[in-house]
Amino acid sequence: MKIAVVGSYGAGLTMRVPKAPGPGETLTGGEYAEGPGGKGSNQAIGAARLGADVSLLTAVGDDAFGAAARRLWMQERVDASHVIIGERPTMVGFILVEPDGENRISIAPGASDELGAQDVQAFAENIAAADVLVVSMEIPEEAVVEALRLGRTHGTRTLLNPAPARALPDEVWSQIDVITPNQSEAPILLGLSPDHALSDAELATLLRHRTGGAVILTRGGQGALLCSADGIEEIEPLPVEHVVDTTGAGDSFTAALAVALSEGSDLSSAARFAAHAGAHAVSIAGVIPALPTRAQLPSITIGTRS
Template identity: 40%
Template sequence: MSAKKIIVVGSTNMDMVVKTSHIPVPGETVLGGSFFMNPGGKGANQAVAVARLGGEVSFISKVGNDIFGKQSSQLFEEEGISTRYLLADAGEPSGVALITVDAHGENSIVVASGANANLLPKDLEAALNEIAGAGILLMQLEIPMETVHFAAKYAASLGIKVILNPAPMNTLTPELLQHVHIITPNSKEAEMLSGIPVNSIADARKAATLIAGMGVKNVVITMGAQGALILEDGRFEEVPARPVEAVDTTAAGDVFNGALAVALSEGKTLAEAVQFACQAAAISVTRLGAQSSIPHRNELIVSNLPRL
């Protein structure tokens, strides 16, 4: 193991996706178009993104003892991701996500956590040496908060950089945030964290300042077509997005976070890493699905995106 190693702790789901003209409002039934199933889960998506973009990754997760869990294990192995810490839960099924994607590529998602809700601190104990040998720990919030707290505290105590993607949003305590090196909310999550509606870069600056004041050293707010805003050691930097025609934004944030971790593991500055992450996410939104949309490293070169 080396400082370049990335540990992802998080969720594994099977995504069930329906394309439709618009996302229904409460009480409305909409006749959709195509339906497909695609492996997903924010943790799994980020682990796959790290692997496809050239990072060295170990994934810690929990699935059900069912067909979806077995499929996930097989798919991770095909991606070159170790399944040593992919645990099977005897009591709960694998997590599933019901996703509606509209004609503009926007989505609405409901997740049934299943086995993900049983990924507890005790499950991480066998992987502590694996975490200790890494340079970066990447997490999201589709697993129990006690597990996020445990892993963040342990990693930070060893000087490992903790990247927290606060999605789906949950209560973040000062105790947790003091262990986070970089937090990566999108504009809505930044609003929920700061209380400031984030519709512009100026709004994002205000929100980032408040979030940093909660104890996080570095804040990266992702803003879709507007790019990303970085607050690093008290300094702001804006990174523009590459203009693309979005087909499906599912997993774009996961691709961003996985790419961010890869670039940082290669010794890039935070600004360079965010640029790389924006470019990878831009490719992903031009494709349907979660893991099916994640680009490989060579695609960034083919697309005239610089290899950092």
């Protein structure tokens, strides 16, 4: 099973705090740590840990964070031979984590903003050879658009993790086979106001009408909704005894979903497998330590691809 990933890499600078400060407020008592992050890299590592043959396209700076990233990808057996070395510093994300595990993140994109359509075109052979192409949106729109276009051209199943959410060009929607927004991202993708009155099922249905593919709307502790040609199915939440850190849950979910789909699992079974990966991630502090191995998750059910 081969997975190609187009997305970001960044260093995560995390502070665990008693509470998030308000405007003009300074608080002490936080605990600081730094480590690798970026949705593309996280998803690539997550898929590799689950046994996939993964190639990654991203951009990093010619700096210590970029060098650390290359060492990490080698250690995790991710093919990073196409990674771009940009002129700007490696992307950095500042993360505040509260005691209940909720997080607030601010990102300085740096080198990630240098990833362009021509870089994606140079990655076309990897996309063509993959069973699933995973694209996330911490990179320029032109790179997202070109990756999805090439996926469709080469007949590779495309999985878009639309984070951070923003409006997409009309021509992109038909190139998405599976899209995985959360509850806050879905309305943004649809151009709705924050005070919209639509239910999660209605949001998922509208997104499905735009893509013609499948929508998996993730809902945190409420599980997920799968909207496909077979209708709407609720993916039940999994009990987690103690939520430690939600930062990497979405990336863990996406990586596991891609792996399951690349192995031929049906959408429902793949979403349930991904839910186990997401639940595992929230029980462990830090993103990379929280990404599960195959032995830490139940077996994937292989069904008819839908």
